Amino acid sequence: MLLAARYVLPVSSPHIEHGAVLVRNDEIIEIGEFDKLREAHPNEEVRDFGLAALMPGFVDLHTHLEFATMRGLVDDLPYSQWKLQLMEREQKFDDRDWEDSALLGALEALQSGITTVADITDTGASARAVAVSGLRAFVYREVATMDKREIDSVMERALSDMAEWRELCDPDRVTVGIAPHSTYACHPELYTRVAQLAVQEGLPVSMHLAGSREEYDFVKYGSSRLAVDFRDLYGGDQLGWLPTGVSPVQYVLQWGLFDVPNLLAVHCTQVDESDIEVLASNDVAVAFCPRCNAKLGMGVLPVREMLQKGIRIGIGTDSPASNNTLDMFDEMRIGLLIQRAVDAHEQFHIARKFVKLATLDAARALQIDDRVGSLEVGKQADIIAVDLSHGHQAPTAYPYSTLVHTANQENVLFTMVAGDVLYDSGSWGSLDATHLLARAEEMRDKLRA
Numbered sequence: 501m502l503l504a505a506r507y508v509l510p511v512s513s514p515h516i517e518h519g520a521v522l523v524r525n526d527e528i529i530e531i532g533e534f535d536k537l538r539e540a541h542p543n544e545e546v547r548d549f550g551l552a553a554l555m556p557g558f559v560d561l562h563t564h565l566e567f568a569t570m571r572g573l574v575d576d577l578p579y580s581q582w583k584l585q586l587m588e589r590e591q592k593f594d595d596r597d598w599e600d601s602a603l604l605g606a607l608e609a610l611q612s613g614i615t616t617v618a619d620i621t622d623t624g625a626s627a628r629a630v631a632v633s634g635l636r637a638f639v640y641r642e643v644a645t646m647d648k649r650e651i652d653s654v655m656e657r658a659l660s661d662m663a664e665w666r667e668l669c670d671p672d673r674v675t676v677g678i679a680p681h682s683t684y685a686c687h688p689e690l691y692t693r694v695a696q697l698a699v700q701e702g703l704p705v706s707m708h709l710a711g712s713r714e715e716y717d718f719v720k721y722g723s724s725r726l727a728v729d730f731r732d733l734y735g736g737d738q739l740g741w742l743p744t745g746v747s748p749v750q751y752v753l754q755w756g757l758f759d760v761p762n763l764l765a766v767h768c769t770q771v772d773e774s775d776i777e778v779l780a781s782n783d784v785a786v787a788f789c790p791r792c793n794a795k796l797g798m799g800v801l802p803v804r805e806m807l808q809k810g811i812r813i814g815i816g817t818d819s820p821a822s823n824n825t826l827d828m829f830d831e832m833r834i835g836l837l838i839q840r841a842v843d844a845h846e847q848f849h850i851a852r853k854f855v856k857l858a859t860l861d862a863a864r865a866l867q868i869d870d871r872v873g874s875l876e877v878g879k880q881a882d883i884i885a886v887d888l889s890h891g892h893q894a895p896t897a898y899p900y901s902t903l904v905h906t907a908n909q910e911n912v913l914f915t916m917v918a919g920d921v922l923y924d925s926g927s928w929g930s931l932d933a934t935h936l937l938a939r940a941e942e943m944r945d946k947l948r949a
């Protein structure tokens with residue numbers, strides 16, 4: 501199939517006007533000017549999107565598909581209160597609710613041009629949702645306990661779930677990993693166990709880290725509202741916790757997690773220069789969630805400092821529970837504007853850079869940039885088409901600026917993963933949108949009850 505549009509943005513090379521991409525099976529075969537490709541392949545079926553951009557699909561570097569139904573459920577509260585309220589409401593969900601909630605997340609991801617998700621899941625519903633929907637994914641099994649005596653059973657259950665998910669998913673599209681919950685919900689020996697397993701088996705690991713002032717205060721000074729309330733509600737208050745005197749990043753460093761070869765730390769807004777040094781020297785990748793961080797008052801990622809140190813950064817949404825949509829255009833736009841607002845450096849943050857953070861750089865953070873993240877011959881055909889023909893977008897002088905400053909998720913026309921068309925102008929291949937939207941209403945009533 502020959503995909504054509506006014507702009508083709510390979511991301512790894514300059515954009516092409518009136519360009520085209522030739523796709524066969526799951527791969528990109530050729531990229532160039534439409535007229536030349538058309539002449540070379542006269543019998544190829546053509547899909548022309550007109551005044552639109554063809555670009556690599558977004559790599560959402562951090563999300564929780566199963567939280568899609570939590571959209572707007574707990575708004576306008578700071579991180580610690582938001583987290584606790586959400587955890588209380590979650591108790592009302594049964595297995596079927598989690599499954600449909602994750603499918604609703606997959607539905608929105610595909611409609612928003614997201615082709616890869618790095619998802620942390622507690623229930624496993626996300627693993628089933630990516631298997632059904634065809635999304636490319638890293639699915640990390642969350643583990644948590646503050647009680648040393650429970651570590652064996654927690655790890656056993658996680659290993660058994662991970663084996664089940666590997667059976668369920670296509671290994672070419674889905675990689676299973678593990679995710680220790682957070683500094684306030686994990687015994688340090690759980691970190692060590694996860695690290696040993698990940699090093700031995702080459703498992704990818706993702707973890708929320710240094711994402712709020714409350715977490716920072718808990719680790720360094722021994723107490724904070726989040727930690728006290730969390731431990732009261734979910735156990736652990738009798739287990740004792742002493743101030744460590746160090747930042748969350750330095751604390752985690754002591755327990756071996758930074759030895760993991762494919763580690764993705766999420767948020768990292770509460771870091772100083774020496775923390776950044778630790779992340780850089782251990783080659784830890786960072787998921788940058790600008791909207792969630794701003795909305796929940798978690799802080800601002802020091803993007804320039806991290807990039808200067810060579811840290812691999814990409815953009816993530818962190819699920820509709822926090823931000824409230826899986827809209828990578830909003831993430832790019834708001835991320836760029838916040839960074840400019842706090843860091844008006846003479847080397848200005850630019851739109852093209854933010855498109856790269858949402859595609860190729862995020863793929864690099866997951867160590868899959870040899871296969872996805874840009875439009876290049878031989879790479880997987882993970883391609884989206886974004887409509888740029890609306891009045892508020894005309895005239896389109898420079899496609900990167902148009903995408904970042906004027907586009908939104910509803911401008912996505914078409915989403916292809918590994919050559920499979922998974923979303924096309926309001927229709928999904930394998931997902932029943934009418935059913936899922938009706939279920940979303942039912943689940944919302946249940947959560948509110």
Ligand SMILES: [Zn+2]
Nearest residue numbers: 563708766818
């Ligand atoms: Zn998260």
